[in-house]
Amino acid sequence: MERHAARTNAMQPSMSERVENKSVHQVEEKTMQQVVVEPQVEEKPVQQVVVEPQVEEKPVQQVVVEPQVEEKPMQQVVVVVEPQVEEKPMQQVVVVEPQVEEKPVQQVVAEQVQKPISSTEVEEKAYVVNQRENDVRNVLQTPPTYTIPSLTLLSIPQQAALDNTEWLEEQKELLDTTFNNFHVGAHVINVSQGPAVTRFEVQPDPGVKVNKITNLSDDIKLSLAAKDIRIEAPIPGKSAIGIEVPNKESKPVFLREILRSPVFTKSESPLTVALGLDISGDPIVTDIRKMPHGLIAGATGSGKSVCINAILTSILYKAKPHEVKLMLIDPKMVELAPYNSVPHLVAPVITDVKAATAALKWAVEEMERRYELFAHAGARDLTRYNTIVSEREIPGETLPYIVIVIDELADLMMVAPGDVEEAICRIAQKARACGIHLLVATQRPSVDVITGLIKSNIPTRIAFTVSSQVDSRTIIDIGGAEKLLGRGDMLFLGNGTSKPVRVQGVYVSDDEIEKTVDHVKKQMKPNYLFKQEDLLAKTEQAESEDELFLDACQFVVEQGGASTSSVQRKFRIGYNRAARLIEEMESQGIISEARGTKPRDVLISEDEFAAMQETNV
Structure with a gap:
């Protein structure tokens, strides 16, 4: 028993040893806990192994905090993120951010987690800026708007060198x-x-x-x-x-000194034109809207064509193509030819007399169309109508002024006096309010050209040198034009005035006209509403279409023969009209050619003629 007890005692440790062992175990457990906790707290060796190759030996906080603290401009942020030029790829920032463990850094990381949204906003702002820049480029690439010609294109006025005091x-x-x-x-x-x-x-x-x-x-x-x-x-x-x-020596008046005068520059009307200088040396400027129609007459070489060129050049210096349109009728074929292809033109310069008559009829139709628009809009004149349209009260486009210039009225009156006089009178009577104005020039101021009906409807008149007092009275109703000196010396009788004003007209050289027209042509291309060939074709078609043609064909088919005299007797018309009907039948293959005194043969039957009528209908 003693041995067993001694063995047991030997095997069991003492209380002190147990305490020591227990403390040792506790210490060991603590050390174990320390061993376990330390890698969780510090974790630096592991993170350094992962992070160092991505961050390129830069602290994590620096990479994350730098864009937040420095507040770089948007363009810099875009440069960093989008093109990825700097040595900070997006993947590096994403990998580094979730590995930060400190609380303030976590707040920064939480803000950085939302950074894709802010970067998107930055990208949108950058896109807007780029779009604006592109819009500016597009505007610069579009054709420039119409710019008024510079006065440097015109000749510089000469200074008076002589003193005429003596x-x-x-x-x-x-x-x-x-x-x-x-x-x-x-x-x-x-x-x-x-x-x-x-x-x-x-x-x-x-x-x-x-x-x-x-x-x-x-x-x-x-x-x-x-x-x-x-x-x-x-x-x-x-x-x-x-x-x-x-004067002992006359001084020419240049267009440049009139166009730069305050009277011309301060005028808001696009139809302001320069005429010249009066006896006192003051510039004379008039508004075509207040004319509203003008008559220019004088002998050959007195300055009519120069006056017309000065008026047209003034319009080019004052009005844009969408404000004023020009219709130029030039039977002489050379006076107004330089203005071809100008963007202000309604049609190319009309030189054919028949086409000119058709153009005047087109102007009458345009006048009627405009008055219908005015009645629908409740406007009384062109200015009010354009105001209503510009304010979008009614749909439509603004209408430009139309200035019709006829360089030689005598040729038109010789070819078709009835049609020309009727069209001119209708335009002169009614077209003022709808923005259509007429300027007529002639070198033969006789009663058969300037009829009483035309003169009574054109209140503004300009008289150049004429040969007799009778011609002067035909133009301005009083004498005095026969005593003018020529070379631009004129009497200007404005609308509403009783006595004319003596004016020395401006001189415009061919070189000045050519430079101005070239500048205007470079700005815009013309947008013609019609051409002279279209007017001629329309006129020929109207002449060929006779209201009696079908009835005459029916009569010829029923008779079985055709002759001019029979058609003339049947329909009680003149020989010329009957001959035109017969020629038209021949051209369409209805009757044969002439056979001397015998009647022409009919080449179609009544059934074929009926089928032809149905086809035409």
């Missing part, structure tokens, strides 16, 4: 001496010198009749040794009589 004093003394010699109480009170004419303002003494001064016209011309003089008695708005004497 000459003016001599003329003034000669006038006073002439009045004294003829015992007329009058004296010169003022002198106004223009580019070609000088006006001496003479004030008669109390009790002196105006006729005493006007009757001295030839004596004053003799005393001053002048080419011709014109007396205006009295000057409108002044208590004086004007005696107009040609």
